[in-house]
Amino acid sequence: MSFSNPTRRGLIKTGAVASAGLALPTYLRADGHSGFTNAPTGSTVTLGFNVPQTGPYAEEGLDELRAQELAVQHLNGEGDGGMMNTFSSKALKGNGILGKKVEFVTGDTQTKSDAARASAKAMIEKDGAVMINGGSSSGVAVAVQGLCQEAGVIFMAGLTHSNDTTGKDKKANGFRHFFNGYMSAAALAPVLKNAYGSDRKAYHLTADYTWGWTQQESIAAATEAMGWETVNNVLTPLASTDFSSYIAPVLNSGADVLVLNHYGGNMVNSLTNAVQFGLLDKEVNGKKFEIVVPLYSELMAAGAGANVQGVIGSMNWNWQLQDEGSKAFVKSFGEKYGRPPSNSAHTCYVQTLLYADAVERAGTFNPCGVVEALEDFEFDGLGNGPVLYRGDDHQCFKDVLVMKGKENPTNEYDTLEIVEVTPRAQVEYAPDHPMFAGGELGSCNPGA
Secondary structure, three states: OOOOOOOOOOOOOOOOOOOOOOOOOOOOOOOOOOOOOOOOOOOEEEEEEEEOOOOOOHHHHHHHHHHHHHHHHHHOOOOOOHHHHOOOOOOOOOOOEOOEEEEEEEEEOOOOHHHHHHHHHHHHHOOOOOEEEEOOOHHHHHHHHHHHHHHOOEEEEOOOOOHHHHOOOOOOOEEEOOOOHHHHHHHHHHHHHHHHOOOOEEEEEEEOOHHHHHHHHHHHHHHHHOOOEEEEEEEEOOOOOOOHHHHHHHHHOOOOEEEEEOOHHHHHHHHHHHHHOOHHHOEEOOEEOEEEEEEOOHHHHHHHHHHHEOOEEEEOOOOOOOOHHHHHHHHHHHHHHOOOOOHHHHHHHHHHHHHHHHHHHHOOOOHHHHHHHHOOEEEOOOOOOOEEEOOOOOEEEOOEEEEEEOOOOOOOOOOEEEEEEEOHHHHOOOOOOHHHOOOOOOOOOOOO
16 A cells, blocks of 8 residues: 655644743643643644654654554544554543644654754744654654753654663653663563573674664673673664675674664665675584574564564564554554554554643643653553553653564565563663663753
């Protein structure tokens, strides 16, 4: 089924220019409907969807846009309601948000922090967006989260996996439903030990930005704790498309596992290069050579094709889950777009509903009311089982999936299988964990 990109069609509101504002130490009443950035005054409210429409993560961004448009339709009472029917909170009624019809505008992050900040700024200042959602890069997420904190709007992060997003770079106006590098490592380590043993030598290729750094740190720490040795870690530019020069040295390193801390098009290309070099056909140290992809997506797996067969990784969510919420979302998304949703689509859809629900429960679009409604909010019915939005750092805690590339896929969407659903308790950590130290959540900023 073909799909056209949603166009910019939000309303330009008079007097909707954002103020940088200072973070206020006191809480504005949840029932206050003015005195904050872009307070809606008419019959509509505008959300800003900021995703990579170009660049290495563009395919993820397109799926995020699909899900965001679907969420808006469900909020406005169109379609079958999707996960609104399974969500444990019953605040959403299908009549918009607080009775206001939901409009949206879109921006292209280009998978670049500066471009992402510029597009988010335009949506806030020119289009009157009261919330920004999306992104498929942690560098983008950190940059846009900081902008939203300054502007006094809520940021509901999309696909961002760096520990830093809810670690040293966390902000009171920002929230993350997606899991992080530490959680991936905590879920993967026992499965990797069981599959490949505790005596392994790992060579890491790592995307050279905040996500890659913290993902590599997490997976190295978890695998070393079970006996693996990290032979080398080589940083690769995000703009890389050919990884042959990075793969070649692996052959003479003594490593018997290659860990690809890459995502999106980077992972497709690096995995393809690794398979072309015959790594999976080799035996090193008396063991079959293996490749690990710590962060998977269905779109990446489809792009890599047969190269993913047997390769283990982790995911935030997968369309094959059989809980009622996941089945409802897959049905709605499939009927609209003729394909199952990716985990990036799931994240942006859920984050949009969670924002709208928080506004309804707070009785206001005031970001400080939204923050109060989301902090330590526990819910179910949106996939992954019972979920907690922790107040200490605005990180969601839920079950994590360990995946493996299917040996005999039946179609282009049937590329991954669920190996294990890792229980939430296994991936939880204290708010002051060293990998997440260094930042202060601060206070909510209502802006204007």
